[in-house]
Amino acid sequence: MNKKNVSVPLIILIIVVFSYAGIKKSYENEIGIFSISLNSSNPVASFNFQINGYSVMLDASSSYDDGEILNYTWDMGDGSIAYGKIVYYKYSAEGAYMVCLTVKDNDNNENSTCKKIFIDLTPPFTTHRIIPSSPNGKKGWYTSKVKIELIPSDNLSGINATFYKINGKRWKIYENFIEISEDGYHEISYYSVDNNGNEENEKRFEIRIDATEPYTICTFSRNESNGWFTKPVSISLNAIDNFSGVEETYCSVDSESLEKYEEIINLGEGIHMICYFSIDRAGNAEGITKREVKVDKNPPEIKLKSPLNGIYVFNKKIFNLNSTVVIGNITIYAETNDYLSGVKKIELYLNGEYKANSTSSELKYEIDERYFGIYRVKVVAEDFASNYASIEKNIFMLNLK
Incomplete structure (x- = not known):
């Protein structure tokens, strides 16, 4: 800190001395001129600026001093010097310039301050990176969650913020990886703004996600009963995929090799095993569906084992006859068979x-009631496919019980 010298007028110091003898003596002693040192502060250099394209306005009005600032000198950072409290200057090129202000007051004290000024008319540039780096499905489809990284850059003033939106929704500030897992088409828009307010043009790209396998509907030409069809049946396969679409459907019948499904499958009598699955255009494959298809178009076979033609006396055949005659009690005995549904x-x-x-x-039933005349015996059989069969036989019965 500099010292300021201040002159003080002559001070006459008169000393009066009285002697013991009562003699009065006067002395004048000139002490002389002396200096008193007082503190004086340096000025404070401060400035603000506004940028408009290549032009800049520099304002040092915020600088101050306990005395008076007499000189404002500007080093513009490009080799040029300017003077004045407020300076207007135009740079010839973009760049980062260190502008320094030096102020000097009436006591010849001075101070300086510097600020970096960016003449930046070029907007930032943002790229994106997708993880996985390329579609992990077929035909440009992703079959898993996707992460997106936005990478902004600016050579001068630096990045202020990066913004993004998905499928036209509101803009968000990008802070970290963007994760998208929902199936469908997704449009991502983004842009960046630098610290000078330069705004990049909006960029867009699209990703397609289909992580869901298709599903196949198996349709029969007629209804079944108790899990059985009683007539030949036709089967059609219809695959559904909500996003990438169905690529192919494959099927096999009765352990044959899987082949591309192209036409309706017709199945006759028997127990069949049909296998099928579908693949979508993204490469997702559904699990193989196995389905048993049972066709029984024939009713059960019925045989009346007793009574047959002949004469029966108390449940015992005596001799043959072209018709059936029963005297006394008789046991009706029928036997059935069904080779498929049972x-x-x-x-x-x-x-x-x-x-x-x-x-x-088998069915066995003893009739031991009072009967006389011709009676019609009927046996009805049903299989699990709901096929019916019946046989009838007229019997002359005489039981006087």
């Missing part, structure tokens, strides 16, 4: 009146 039940009717049933392949 016998579900057998029912016995006598003159239309229900008498008995069986859920096995």
